[in-house]
Amino acid sequence: MDYTVNLKKILSKKQFAFLQSITASARAVMSPELFNHSVGTFNYCFKMADRFILTGANSGFKDCNSTGGIKDFTSAGGFGLCANAMSGCRLKDCTNTSAGGRNRHEKIIPALCFDLAVAAILHDYGKIFSIEELKDIAVKQKLRISDFELNCEPILHSCIAPFLLKRDFKIKKKDVLNSVRIHTTGSLKMSITDKILYIADKIEETRDYEGVGKLRHLSLEDINLCLLEVYKSNIIYVIKGNNVLHPDTAKIWNYIHGGLKHAT
Ligand SMILES: [Fe+2]
16 A cells, blocks of 8 residues: 555645655665665554554554553553544544544644654664764764663664754654654653554564564554564564663563563
């Protein structure tokens, strides 16, 4: 499915034009492999968004009427359904109206989709720079990056990405910058778009490794269980490669696993 067709219906003209513009920029500066991966991630993000944002079912939304409720893992077991979905509501056709008379979901869905689209296309933008260039930027700009992150090559591009996206694309929205920042490591608090980007990056259609088919199947069934399995798979991959784990990995793993007491 061509998700850009659906996005054109959902986004404003200005948002869609911006998306086209950053996609053209990404194509111009990225290697063909990196651009294909970015487009693959974008497509997989919207395959999942189609399931978890546009339909609302099993979305992990604690309360689809509140953007503040989108950060989940807060309900019992960490697998809460959208409150309205449980009573038959689907985000795409919910008739609830805000005080201003406008369907709240008409505001939330375009915003989520726009954030996700921008983050997906640009999540690996930092990879067009060399490790030396990224380190140089981090030091000169005095970015808030730990020594571990500064010296961990596989994740450095995501740590510098918020600065690069602000500088080169004038992107200021915190949700977008945060999704890109944590797409390599995960985080204790992940929004629905954070989770979709994290998962899509690891299992989009150009990825080919043992078990990816099972993860893809799970990604359209249960986003939180899929996050757990993708996180596990990533930890195993890092260890098998004799690479170092981010210091927060155990905390995040425990938190995703439901061990909230261990994650303080
Ligand atoms: Fe990626």
